[in-house]
Amino acid sequence: MSExxxxxxxxxxxxxxxLNDKDLSLEESVKxxxxxxxxxxxxxxxxENAKLEVAEINAPEQA
Structure with missing residues (x-):
């Protein structure tokens, strides 16, 4: 299941x-x-998917 x-x-x-840890190595920071x-x-x-879904809900019905 996706997060x-x-x-x-x-x-x-x-x-x-x-990333704010001063003891973090450069390699670990990049990772x-x-x-x-x-x-x-x-x-x-x-x-973005949620915005599209809301836009579809709010769109006027196509007659």
């Missing part, structure tokens, strides 16, 4: 906290950054 928007945002927030970018893309896609 919800809220779950993805929770993971993004956790990654941001980890976490890549994970964050991927999660953001997935979250954006979920959000």
């Amino acid at each position: 919800s928007f809220e779950e993805k945002m929770g993971k993004i927030n956790a990654l941001l906290k980890s 976490l950054y890549k994970q964050g970018v991927a999660l953001l893309k997935e979250a954006k896609e979920i959000l």
Whole structure:
């Protein structure tokens, strides 16, 4: 089962906290950054799909 928007945002927030760790190596920072970018893309896609769904609901009926 795929993760919800809220779950993805929770993971993004956790990654941001980890990236603020001063003891994190450059290699680990880049790895976490890549994970964050991927999660953001997935979250954006979920959000865009939700916007389309709402637009369809609010669209006037085609007669």
